[in-house]
Amino acid sequence: MYDNKFHSRRRVSRPRRTVARYFQSISKQWTIRNLTIAIAISTLVVCSVVVPLLNVIFAPSWLSWLESRAKYPPPPRCQALALAPQQQSSPTDHITNTSVPLYHAFPPTTLDDSPLSAYRRPDTVDTFANYTYRTHPSCSLSSLDLHRPFSPLCPDTASFLNAFSGGGRIGFDAPFMPRECDMRWYTTLETCEIFSRFEKVIFVGDSMMRHVVGALNVLLREDLGYGAVTGWNFDDEETEKCFCMHQMDVKACSVQGVYRTSDVLKHDPDSFKCPTSTRKAKGEDGQTELVTTSPVNLIIELMLKFPHDPTEVKRFKELLPKTRPTRPIAFVLGHGLWNDLDLQATVNWLNGVLNAIYEEAPYLNLDTLPREAQPQPQPQPPASSAKDTNLSPPAPPRRNDPKQNTSSMPLAHILFITPNAAGPLKPDAWIQSQGDKALQLFEKSVHNLIHRRGEMFYGRGIEHMGTWNMSIQMEKWDGVHLDLRGNLIKAMGVVNWLGGVEVEMW
Ligand SMILES: *[C@@H]1O[C@H](CO)[C@@H](O)[C@H](O)[C@H]1NC(C)=O
Numbered sequence: 001m002y003d004n005k006f007h008s009r010r011r012v013s014r015p016r017r018t019v020a021r022y023f024q025s026i027s028k029q030w031t032i033r034n035l036t037i038a039i040a041i042s043t044l045v046v047c048s049v050v051v052p053l054l055n056v057i058f059a060p061s062w063l064s065w066l067e068s069r070a071k072y073p074p075p076p077r078c079q080a081l082a083l084a085p086q087q088q089s090s091p092t093d094h095i096t097n098t099s100v101p102l103y104h105a106f107p108p109t110t111l112d113d114s115p116l117s118a119y120r121r122p123d124t125v126d127t128f129a130n131y132t133y134r135t136h137p138s139c140s141l142s143s144l145d146l147h148r149p150f151s152p153l154c155p156d157t158a159s160f161l162n163a164f165s166g167g168g169r170i171g172f173d174a175p176f177m178p179r180e181c182d183m184r185w186y187t188t189l190e191t192c193e194i195f196s197r198f199e200k201v202i203f204v205g206d207s208m209m210r211h212v213v214g215a216l217n218v219l220l221r222e223d224l225g226y227g228a229v230t231g232w233n234f235d236d237e238e239t240e241k242c243f244c245m246h247q248m249d250v251k252a253c254s255v256q257g258v259y260r261t262s263d264v265l266k267h268d269p270d271s272f273k274c275p276t277s278t279r280k281a282k283g284e285d286g287q288t289e290l291v292t293t294s295p296v297n298l299i300i301e302l303m304l305k306f307p308h309d310p311t312e313v314k315r316f317k318e319l320l321p322k323t324r325p326t327r328p329i330a331f332v333l334g335h336g337l338w339n340d341l342d343l344q345a346t347v348n349w350l351n352g353v354l355n356a357i358y359e360e361a362p363y364l365n366l367d368t369l370p371r372e373a374q375p376q377p378q379p380q381p382p383a384s385s386a387k388d389t390n391l392s393p394p395a396p397p398r399r400n401d402p403k404q405n406t407s408s409m410p411l412a413h414i415l416f417i418t419p420n421a422a423g424p425l426k427p428d429a430w431i432q433s434q435g436d437k438a439l440q441l442f443e444k445s446v447h448n449l450i451h452r453r454g455e456m457f458y459g460r461g462i463e464h465m466g467t468w469n470m471s472i473q474m475e476k477w478d479g480v481h482l483d484l485r486g487n488l489i490k491a492m493g494v495v496n497w498l499g500g501v502e503v504e505m506w
Pocket residue numbers: 094097098099100118
């Protein structure tokens with residue numbers, strides 16, 4: 001029975017099951033299709049009816065939210081270190097593009113000053129790329145090792161000097177970063193143009209100033225190997241030792257620095273990369289010779305300490321044109337270490353330099369001191385009273401010509417640079433008088449002296465550039481002096497200052 005029943009059931013159910021499966025699969029497909037259609041229709045309805053409806057209902061509150069976003073825009077994205085290595089055009093392309101105002105230290109606000117803009121393209125490339133000895137294995141220094149561009153650029157000289165004096169670096173010998181706003185890193189062509197705005201750029205100071213002049217000559221001669229030194233008269237030993245980074249950091253080379261552009265033009269004119277012209281002239285021996293001249297004239301006179309050495313003062317005065325030249329003169333002064341950072345001595349030193357300028361070049365207006373700041377004439381303090389706290393030594397003699405309208409006369413352009421930070425090799429005997437504490441206090445005092453209304457130097461066309469913060473995390477070969485890298489940064493700081501001088505007022 002059982003067997004029969006079983007067999008009969010099997011025989012009957014087989015075709016029925018197949019049919020049921022068929023209908024089942026069809027109904028599954030229908031469900032999926034229906035679902036798809038339902039989702040499509042509901043999406044359509046939501047998009048075309050519900051969202052517009054919601055928009056209409058909530059529009060006012062959304063608008064006010066948008067407005068609030070506009071009132072408090074998100075902070076601008078940081079463009080620091082945004083380099084443009086993939087540039088197609090050469091960094092000097094834009095120099096021929098007259099629609100970009102060139103060489104202006106501080107571009108008008110309408111000009112894009114981001115590192116990716118055409119104006120700042122030179123800042124984003126290695127401007128040393130084609131310098132002599134750049135590919136030498138022991139001289140591979142890129143300008144991007146010294147400074148990398150970021151946005152914004154400083155809008156004027158005052159903010160640039162603040163940014164430079166307060167800037168620093170992230171890590172020892174890392175690229176220098178001005179504080180809050182950036183400086184330009186000019187190409188040689190741009191540097192030449194800025195220098196040629198001036199009849200002369202006269203440096204006055206000690207070895208630190210001489211090294212800055214050396215670094216400027218590296219830029220003007222496009223020579224990392226021997227640009228800062230008088231390579232034309234070197235013997236074999238000097239050629240070997242005074243090379244590249246070591247142009248300043250071996251004592252014997254340090255005094256072989258280039259002192260004046262005329263020496264370069266006389267002994268090695270081809271090394272000078274600014275525009276020059278050559279003409280025939282009668283030489284001292286009566287024979288005609290070729291003389292190379294350039295609109296660029298960079299010169300240093302060493303004036304180490306107060307009291308002044310009369311021969312130094314005499315030589316300095318000889319640098320000043322007797323009559324007003326067609327272009328302005330810029331002065332870059334540095335003093336401090338030779339008088340153990342004695343502020344009074346620095347005041348006296350500065351006054352001595354200003355007096356010399358005043359006597360020799362009265363066309364330079366040093367006489368625009370505001371009334372309340374005019375110092376009372378006093379007898380010259382003797383040298384021994386250098387520790388005196390009185391900061392008002394004799395004023396430069398005042399012009400006695402009442403017909404002169406001083407406010408329409410050009411100002412002298414003077415930059416005072418305070419000494420850089422000390423290094424671990426600073427001899428112990430000098431730590432108290434010239435260590436980092438003394439250096440910082442000195443820098444601050446000089447800054448106040450020049451900036452504070454009522455101080456005797458206020459408003460006389462003197463500006464201050466500090467280098468302590470810039471140099472604290474840098475190599476110092478003897479504890480006092482920076483090597484080529486630090487001096488190149490100081491030099492570029494000076495070019496930025498020169499680039500901002502209002503030569504139109506001359
Ligand atoms: C010149 O500069 C302008 C403004 O930045 C730019 O629009 C133009 O493309 C530049 N021309 C060339 C040839 O680079």
